Amino acid sequence: VNARRIGVLALVAALAAAVTIAAWLAAHRVNPSVAIPRLGLTLLVNRRANVELSPGTPLRFEASLVGAADVAAFSVGSRWKPWHQQIRLEAARVGETLPWPLPQPDSARTMEVIEGRPRMTDEPAAVAHLVESRQVHTATFASSPEDTATLQPGTYRIRAVFSTPFWQLWGWRGRAVSGEVTIVVVDAASAGGTRPDLEGERLALAVDFYLNASRFEEALRAATTLTDLFPSEARSHVLLGDVCAALNRREEALRAYERAMALLPRTYEPPELLLARIRQVKDDPNRGNAGAQLDR
């Protein structure tokens, strides 16, 4: 008898819960007066909305969640599914397939302004708060040089999608789709080498990618090629110096940095970041402010 009673009570409770949930969903579905927090999703690739590149150029996508300025506070994400794991990349055109695997988010950060003071967190909370437009929550996605090496010349359009999981019944629930970014892949080699700028960009970004991935030997190969192809560009030597410094080849790093100093165009501002690198390599404990900043 007790088991039957418990069973009936459980059934009634389940039915009551189902009715409550159904009513809540229906109310939100049909009631147009419900306050609608507007979510902005912005996508950039290699810091731009449109890029032109050659195969083998690594890609860094940045998908940012921003609240609209005229909308009250709301939040997205949960401890079970953090906000940055709810963002994915996909082909922007329905039915279009991309010839390389689109990456998963590899890092996330939050920049916000609180009482006029900016703050950035590299390991943000699982829940992203959006108060008017005072926060930018950014998830980054990286495609390696190997991923993009087989790309055929053409135009690829990609967008980011933010969607809450089906089981989430609370908070902001829904889906937002970013505008598309356009990636135009140019076969620099078949163009008769008329686009050395693309090759320089490919190598520079590859050095960056390999350094961030701690793949130093590959970074060194790319940096050496870059300096061979573009010996008069300061950027080539800065990146070579970075790789040598990472490999603890300090003398070579210093030489590369000094060469970069000589090649850097004269500007109205001092090459503070380059000087900081030189000091870092020399490991001068009494270095100036720029060097001290690196210790933080």
Add this chain to the structure above:
Amino acid sequence: MVVAIALAATAAGDLTAQQTNPPAASRNRRVWTGTIDDREILLNATDTTPIRRPVRYYQDVNVTFRFVSESDPDRPGFTRWVSRQLSWNGFGVSSSSIAGRECIGSGSLDLGPADALDATTPDQDAELEIPCKDWDAPNVWSFIPVPNPKVRMPVIDMSMTNCEPPRRWSAGGVRYTLSVAGDSQVDAVVELDHETYAGYVPEPGQPLTLTVRSTSGPVRFRFQLDPANTSSFPGYATNANIDDVFFAKYNLGSLQGQYANDGRDWIFNPEHFGASGWSRRDLGIVETRTAETSAIVPVTAMDFGAVGRLRILVESSDCGGSWQPATIRVNGQQREWLTLPLDEDGNLIADALTRFRGIDSGTDDDAEPAGNGMAGDGLTAFEEYRGFLIRGVGCGSEATEAIYSGIVLSNQPQVTGWSDRHMRTAPDRKDLFVHTPDPELALLLPAFSAATDLAVHAICESHYVDNDTRTVNFTLHRGNTRAWQGRSIARDRPQHGIRLEPVDHLGLRGLALPVNEGDMGPPGLTRTVQVVKPGPASSFNARRGRLELPELVHTIVHELGHAVGIPHHGDSVDATRWRVIIGRQNVTKSLSLQQHAGGPPDSSQQTSLPEMADAYYAAVGGRQYLNSLLVEPGPDCEEGAPNATFFINGKFAGCSADSIARRGQQNSGDFECPMRYSGADYYEAPGSVAQYRWTALVQERIFGSLRFGALVDAWGGRLLRYRNDLDRDGTGRFCVRTNGTEINSLPGDMNHAGDAGRDKPCIEFLVVNDLAAAGTP
């Protein structure tokens, strides 16, 4: 909105006379309506002082009248006037930089019955004056042409016949219109709910809805937008052309494909006029299908700065069914037409926005912040009123589809740019527009506003044409529309925004790249501002000199400061050519070879030497560059110190340094000023000057061993070790004094760089108005 149209069969106040006098028709009663537009503009006017200061002179008096005449029963063959109603608004301004007169006034008056058209009493003459106020700067005087606006009396040609088309003519620079009708026809008076009309400000897709009512029986109405007096400004805001977003965002989808970028700025939206109620449904004219006692007519703005004239006509049986103009009564004043929106001061700007009241449309005299003393931000009052699109949640790649709890957000069109916001800017505060594609950099822009008091707006690339053009008021300038109806609405040169781009691999924290090397001044002279952004967090990035957030914020403010004409402490700007004038500069290893003489860097000297065989850093292009500065041994450079790295023949020769902060140069002045440099290796002791000594290859203790071949420039004098632990980036406002503070005001030798070595603080260099550099190639 309630508009009542009253059919007046008799002139007001004449009811008693009607009972004893002959019927109106037998007295040949006629109703005369018309306008007088008395406008005067002086170009290139100056005052009488030897300086010949420019004087802005303009006056405009608009008068509408409704006079009723009839045959005089006492004097056969003569006409008498039974009613003479005048309404007017007038505006006049004349001003130089030291003196001026401003006149503004409006009113209405019934001059009453009279035998002569223009008979007035002294009290009436006084009422017809437009009041003026004079002002002068203290202790100076000059003579300027002064406006003396007056309400003119109508000129009426009695030979004109009833139902004749309205006459228009000019005489002595004054424009007149005149219509006449018999009093047996419909003499319509339209009255408006002034509050609703006066509160309306144009916004695309937002109609101004008028309700018209006839109190004396059904009539057919015609509403007509006067094409000659309705604007067709290119685009729909100062920086926005008509595009797909326009139609979607302002619920004007039915007009897509029909409405062009230079279409009329007021229309009758066909969606609002059903065929059953309206027989004519053009964009510029609508007519009721049948005679009605009332009609509701929505007039739709298509531009944030839409200006127009609406005429209301009623079908008259008296003149063979032709359309006769109705007289419109607004707030007790009678008019021949309705200005859209309400614009009593005639400055093309809706009176509902009180901060623009009495400001001429072409004015650009934003006063705050004062900056270099040049008023204005390159944008006229009309352009500021018409407003700008500014960045919403993104630029071009923001969300284009959103579904919340199953509801497709209908207020969020699925087109790029849906989130752009429209903003009317203040005519008294200088505005600066900055485009960055990066949402994080956009988030940090308020820091520049806080440092300058400028109103700083983040925009998208399309909001200033593109990154090469950077024109923020492009719609009027590209349409070559500088004036409208005799009023200036755009200045002679376009105003530019600033491009702010995130970059990698710069080697610097940031850079303001001028259009021409050495330029510094208003935004038009800066091609782009580049800042290095913090990259992905990794130990290797930290070693590669990536910026932290506070440095990023400082760099943005500092570099944007250059883009509005602010040089480093110690430098100045030649405001006749907008060229930066370099001061002595800190001694750095990049510049040292040009600084041997002690003054500003001597550009006739090279920054490198011929290749040296023994140098252990390879030459570049056959030239040898300095590896370091060498500071001679002294109290702050003793052997054994960590930076005591240079030797000659094994004997200690000096300490290494990248920079020596000089007094009054980049590190000097207000500690909190974002334009001040922070950090150095050495500084000149107060009262002393760094002295160049020699240049040579020396031995350097590096990586644990002593090696020959480092090329150094040796500097001496009283050079003290820079206390980097006491210094940091300035995070305050741009300095308002040149005085040194904090480490630059410490007593004795602790005073690092002293006061800024120039006669003006940073804020007095600030210039936003691109007209300042009008003469710069």
